[in-house]
Amino acid sequence: MASIYERIEYLIKQKGLTKKSFCEQLNISTGNMGDWKRGKSTPGTHKLIEIGAFFHVSLDWLILGKTTTEILREGGEDYFSGQIRQLNCQSEELLQKEQEFIKEYIEFARYRRLKENEENS
Structure with missing residues (x-):
């Protein structure tokens, strides 16, 4: 496909x-x-x-x-860090359009988690 x-x-x-x-x-x-x-x-x-x-x-x-889900790397550094794997990318390195896409994706992930929780309740 x-x-x-x-x-x-x-x-x-x-x-x-x-x-x-x-x-x-x-x-x-x-x-x-x-x-x-x-x-x-x-x-x-x-x-x-x-x-x-x-x-x-x-x-x-x-x-x-x-x-497959892969951790993005740039210059050998993870975009994620710490035990709770918080987003650790430098926003000033990203274009505004890229920042907006990431924010929308995070919204999608939250929405999806909410829907899954509602379905499992």
Whole structure:
């Protein structure tokens, strides 16, 4: 599966949904799905977060097709440190767009944890 659309399509089939039903549940227009399929566009960040949460998959897998979690390294230093593995990257080294992506990903992780806790309650 080389594209985001192919991974989304795979998840839809795995869950036994129709594309129409999936679009209705996530408030996605069928026109947008068509654009994703043709490669004219891809889902925005917020929609990717919703799709990942809906299917309980990581954004790494949804966006990149990665199946393993790796600690990012730059110059031999971990981006994570300490026993509770708090984020320890230097924000001034990141572009504003990169900082915003990280913040959105953290929001996604919190949202996903909340949903999992609700489901397990």
